[in-house]
Amino acid sequence: MRILGLQITRAAPRAAVAQNASPVSAYGGNGGWWPLIIREAFSGAWQQNKELAPETMLAYYAVYACVTLISADIGKLQINLTQRDEADIWTKTQSAAFSPVLQKPNGYQTHIQFIENWIMSKLTRGNTYVLKDRDARGVVTALYVLDPSRVTVLVADDGSVYYRMSSDKLAGIPDGDVTVPASEIIHDRMNCLFHPLVGTSPLFACALAARQGLAIQNNSASFFENGAQPGGILVAPGAISDETAKRLKDKWEENFGGVNRGRLAVLGDGLKYEALTMNAVDAQLIEQQKMTAEIVCSVYHVPQYMVGVGTAPTYNNIEALSQNYYAQCLQSLIESLELCLDEGLALPKDYRTELDLDGLLRMDTATMIKTLTDGVGGGIVAPNEARRKINLKPVKGGATPYLQQQNYSLAALAERDANEPFAKPAPTPAPAANNPPADPNAEPGSQPAAQPPGEKALDVETIEREAQRLMAEAIAEAQRSGVREPC
Template sequence: MSIITKLASTLPARVRSEVYEVEKEKRTREGGGADVLSRIFGRRSAAGKPVNLQTAMQLSAVWACVRQTATVISSLPLSVYDKRDNGSRDTVADRFAEVLTVSPNADQTGMEFWEGMVAWLMTNGNCYAERTDGRLGLSQLRTLPSISTEPFRNADGDLMYRVRDRGKTEVLPRDKVFHVRGFGFGSDVGLSPITFGVQTMGTALAAEESAGKIFGNGMQVSGILKAGQTLTAEQRVQARKMLEAYRGSEAAWKVMVLEAGLDFQTLTMNPEDAQMLETRRFSVEDICRWFGVPPIVVGHAGQGQTMWGSGVEQIMIAWMNTGLNPILRRIEGRVRKDLIAPGQRIKRYAEFNREGILQMDSKAKAEFLTKLVSNGIMSRNEAREKLNLARRDGADDLTAQTAMAPVQDLGKEDTP
């Protein structure tokens, strides 16, 4: 990104638009880059508000959708496994697993890395990380800002990545970039909800700004100042200065003194209209649709919907199945395809533990584990691990209740 482009974000909208056009033409001559600029400057909505990552994240609904999804996924336990021939699996604890789960690079923990990757995936539709391979294989993953990373095909049809960082442009081959694509139509990139939801988010930004201005004016909208005669230019200036003293919320309930036949007539608006409650409520629900997050997850209850009870539990289960699980599968599939050697993909894989999402209360969890152990589905040691308790000797065997007997054996005595 050039210095001109960085400074343009502080300029007025008209000047910023002119700078954008100049930079767009320049980047097009250099080979690509116009789409990167559109993501930086944003697209203007019909409501007149430019929508990009920075402006969209100022909406509480967008912030909550991205934050909730990113933090929930990054907090799930992630492990690397080797599949056995009998269908069971062994947990892998090598350098590859350490990079994925504990220390992806010198600066980030595993949770911080995946939180950033999912946040970019939610907003941009793509997340990227530069991979570094050492003597023993994968040694580092460094997050690349999606807003300044651009996939493209070279003359031979090979997928390459143009990365603009710290004023420099670097082209990386596909084997040096870990790229997770979001929802799309099978192309080299996923689709950005901010780009396609520009009208929804632009309308929400305009509504928030309008509400803020109304509150800034002490909940009073503009009125009409009547005069019994034509005012001179000097009198008009004096009238404007007088009205300025009564603008803003700090001027609420001040008494205005009028003279020379002036009469001020206010245009009333009740508080509910001023807050535009229905418009802003619908904006939250509409934004949640773009990000695939139930409104209740971001603290927004629909009409007649409670924030507690079994209904919310079912909503959370639905969110895991239709919202979170597809993202987890995308990450797991891309890890298996791009980060694991071809000869090992058939047996080695990485997997998030989904059980971390659906945590039950202590009573329900105890009943759940008891049923699994008593029916021979889980050993006592495996149940102890679910409770973060140490393993015990002699508790690895599967056990089952023996009170039940086949119908044909009823009434028979046991043979010694």
């Protein structure tokens, strides 16, 4: 395995400062910690093999449903490498240094399996440790999610952080312990209640509820498997010997236990049967079971109806339900994963990873078409962008957003209002006697032609006399030329 461009073997020397490092405790200070055991339900539970371990808690259906639901929903989201352009917009891009490891993190996992493994480790153990594998250039070429039980956080005297890893064949870690600096590990952790380097799993808060739920299920299984009703006693009217008591007990279990459960019992000699435990109705096992599942869902912030607890909402708004689930449960996990990848891969400042939320916040078809139509009609989305959302090819002329012609900008409307378009126009003065009448064919609001300097304005009578004189001269000229006078 190559770390920092060097081949790591079992005999590889550790950094000198790492030898003085101490393991971190989950409850503060140093002294080591056990990531498998969550806590003791009561004093001495570990000695009685009743410790609350993740493997035990995952056997409860509500815990298993929440963990697998969250990890599967995040795992199905495509990991995109994005770059910020000149307009400060993040767009998908490709990079020879970063894209390959995001598309195929390692040789035995797809990116979906890798993300699911990442989230499951975080939800069940509180911590996710990812080992980086580098090439000779120092570029990360593979990522391996490690078993949290085989990793220990070490803190040196100067505050440097190291990670001690046990053997892991899939990750290429040889037999024995290998200590690496924090630069070679991506450490994603849940809420750090006791130490900033140790995350706390949600199982810490719901372990008792899960144990109660398992106990109820075991009791129900025993109830239906047991035979002779739940545990009880046969009461005799007088004293009996041990041999008689054993004989009656064996006879009762033989006749009314196992497959003989429910058969009719006939008691004589004053014997009386008295049940010691409550039946399923008296104990309200169904309500108790539902309560424990609700506690688990509340700890994981999963809507109860998504894991089969409670009634699904009656309103049909898939997008609103998905948005609520994303905001309360998934958003923190998704953004933490993205940030850890950005820092772990040492992406430049103009690059970052983003999980494609379209696979999660997917609307129903009718709502999607209406949303895209409104976006195109409002000039926000280009037609080709809307077509790409529903997996259609672009069309000619569809790369530009469109808006109807009658729409005006706010600046144009403000300019119009500044000119007082709704004010009353001033009254037109009557024409003077020596002024010519207004031209009826002139444009509204136009001014009459200015009078040439040195000329007098003519009134109507003068114009008529001049017209008659010109007509008379024309008739006389026609007569002289031998042309008949026009009728």
